[in-house]
Amino acid sequence: MCVVVQGKVIRFDEVRGYGFVAPDTGGDDVFIHVNDLEFDKRHLAVGAVVDFTVEDGDRGLKASTVTLVTPAPVLAGVGASPAPVGVPAFLPPLPDAASRAGETPTERELVAEVTEVLLAGVPSLTAEQVLATRGVLVAVARSHGWV
Template sequence: MAQGRVVRFDDIRGYGFIIPDEGGEDVFMHANDLLDDKHLYQPGAVVEFDVTEGERGPKASLVSVVRKGSGSDESGPVAASSSRAESSAGGVVEDGLCDVLSPREFRVELTETLLDGVPSLTAAQILQVRQGVERLARGHGWLAS
């Protein structure tokens, strides 16, 4: 079983994403694969899960909550990304330089932006857009190594 943190879970649409502790691509999770009440799958919640390869990338199954999230876990990557975004206007910090994100921070920021901007996107569409944008960002050196 793998462990990770919930990045986002939409209990109305019934899906979300997990950032695995061992790194790598975010893992898609669906309400049908949750072993606990779906209201427990808040951002920052630590979960255990099995990973299978879905049609569009990694997919979680047998997902269970190890530790509840508060939705504002200050120590997690979601909170770190959000506080960085709030402290820099449009990605430009006070010294005029561009804010370079780690690949994990970039995926979190991009996923949140896609879900906020176009709530009707499916998980498969989000993964497809995210992969294309990540390739673009890497090509321009916008992501830290």
């Protein structure tokens, strides 16, 4: 039985033709290769949302039959001035702190937000580095009772 999963592309090397997708359901990131795309590879970029089937490959989880759901957000318009050095061109909108006053985020919400901030703020991080950093931050939050 094949189950279609949706996720966001968190890393993609156009030259080598592979990267990783973070499933919306959580869990380990999934390897993605251009040979498994059902669309033009020029439309695949970090931040794109894709549907895919997960296969257990020789080296771990692998995406197959990958279809594009939502293209990656455009980071800067043509002719736009570049962001200052060290400042990401795009950061995800952070929740309004006033609207969440007194509410403790769930662990899943924290994991999602930390992942988005790491990917947007430090795009050079590898999937392994994102997972390790996210794990440490969530463990600290858990130890303090923040989640």
